[in-house]
Amino acid sequence: MFTDPDVTTVMPQVPGGAGLRNQYAYDKDRIGCLTDWSARYGDVFQYGSAIVVVNHPELVHQVLARTNREFSATVPMVEHQQTAAENLDAWMRGRRQGGRGIHPDLIEQCDQRLDQALAAAVTALPDKRLVLLAACERICGHAIIDICLGDEAPPFYERTAKASDDILAVSRTFDTPPWGAGRRYRRAVKAERDLTDRLAAVLGRLRAAPEPGSSLADVLLARPDRMPDPVVAAVLRISLIGGHGTPGTALAWCIREMSRRPDLLARLQAEARTAPPQAGEADLPYTAGFVKEMLRFYPPTWLLARDVATPVALGGHELRPGQRVLFSPYLLHHDERWWDAPAEIRPERWLGEEKPHAPHAYLPFGAGPRVCIGSLLGLKVLVRAVALLARDYELNMDEPANAAPQPDILLVPARAKVRFVPTSAGQDLRRS
Template identity: 35%
Template structure:
């Protein structure tokens, strides 16, 4: 391929005025598959958006985030300000680096112990009754992440985040972004929910800051407040970002895990056998659960909740041979990269052995359920901890009945979720 810079990659012209939006919203995954098959690994969606499926180019895009590209996103249309975006990124990254350096094994272990009680409480609330699994797992992940971030001040926060997320979904479910000033009930609801979330987090930060510092950090908020020079705004933004990101994504991943285990009894038996070998005296480290962790990784490969990601160009730049202007968008789909037969053997098949056999190591840059680069999902390690332990507790302590699971197909909306997946949970005998 020539290395000469070209203006734009080829792509479908679409319809007058609306371009490709109608066709895309009608069948998002079908549109991406068809267009990629016709135009290749890089194509234009419209005059300001390109779509990339080549793993090395995606990795380059992610690695250059905060420099040439921004990960900023919004549920409403706002004027993009490259300078402000760069400043916001630095605030976020400084808080993130400080927070993660301050976390220690004792803090993580304390959260893991509380996590088990939260998982049991969530399951026991509907024991023996048919339940929407995604809704149940949203309840669990909301409680779990609020506990990780806010510990003793987590009360009420999952409900606040649930409302914030519910207000975002109708706006982000369309390819069209509407301006924040539009007189719309949906936008007014979004603004109220956003402001309530910020006020709720700020109140908890100030209440905690007024208390004597504990001898040992109990949660992320304790860690952040102990960092010299970290502003209230930085703490607020980091905690809000984690709470919002960790509400839906882990819930969708855990829902797919339950779906996988109920449709693959052999995998359930494999995970349950491993779980039964733990003595139960404490929470196991992930190193003691290789089979369980491999199943979780394979679920995230086949069903990455964030199935579509993107970046915005901050300045005139290039990606591969393609020229980009400020505010141009670059989109990519982990789902399609994860299922590309060029990078994966039997890409549509569930093979947890991929993660246990060194000879099956995936192609570099072809696995990115959490993104990559400097803005890799801040909850990557937390998410793997929560998902693996929840799967361990599920197989160890419960039985699941989901006779209609096979009829639950994937829905490519804001998140990738199984449609209409219901199940009932019982204590193991």
């Protein structure tokens, strides 16, 4: 447990700091090292002189809630080559503008298009064994681009997928500052500018179209308050950048578990086959609970960081500018202090009216001023994708024996392959 915030205490430190021995152990087993160190040194400890690791939900909440004040997020410096303050202002302005568009009522207007886009994305996959993660990235990426851009989507996928990889890799690089990311950073800068220019051209064409379409871009442009094009572009840009790697990784974990658990898959199938067209979360409660549980058990964004911006006390310890605070949603999600039986995958835990965890102990999308504003769209895509696959497809999986999660920029499954085989029930439903 952490100490009273008004009491300054000596912070425990990992012996050897960030030396080669510890760095080798950490690179070999990142989750294992963080788990072991947290058990040995408590909920706040130091790793070298610059890294402070926090593993208590209340303290993590304080860090997230005070981001942009005492703490700062690593700003993806691909929008402007200006000062850090100007970068932060531009980034947050874009997030606030984007948040106006990624609203449940607006997203619901695209429900029919979402189902069609997901079905088309799965059908377009080659009829052979595919790398699981790559296939899931294509499903989510194609579907989200189609939802966002409609008929403008086809030319966007390949370039946007590469841009997403580069931009998110730069923005989530904790061990190397952005200016040290070298070639990938330069690619991210170029990709960001390219995406911005292409979106401006798309919005110009859509504004001039005689009849509105059914994409999110069309819905946003048709709003009665007439959102300016830069605001609409901010909504779409955030959705496109985040619509490839993170939801694709989450879907890969869902498919992996569905293929391993016939009992769980049978329940998902039964629910999906009795749900109405364009079913929402309320129509698919078990499926939604399953997705939330997989985001708990295998959070794609498994490690987050905030930089100390001003001298600040946290959990009874003094932090100084130049230090970085690391915290792991994975560790919080697997801590017996905050969850009942966290080592078990239980979708049922999400079906009750009360939250199944201690306050602030569930962070699949972050929290505070820098929470993922595309979480509503991402969650909807995942729920509907799982329902589609459970209803209409047999999932034939191959994966390495004793495969363990691979924690890098995202927490990804070990290299596995999958083949999506349409079921007879799924074929009958599509014909009807």
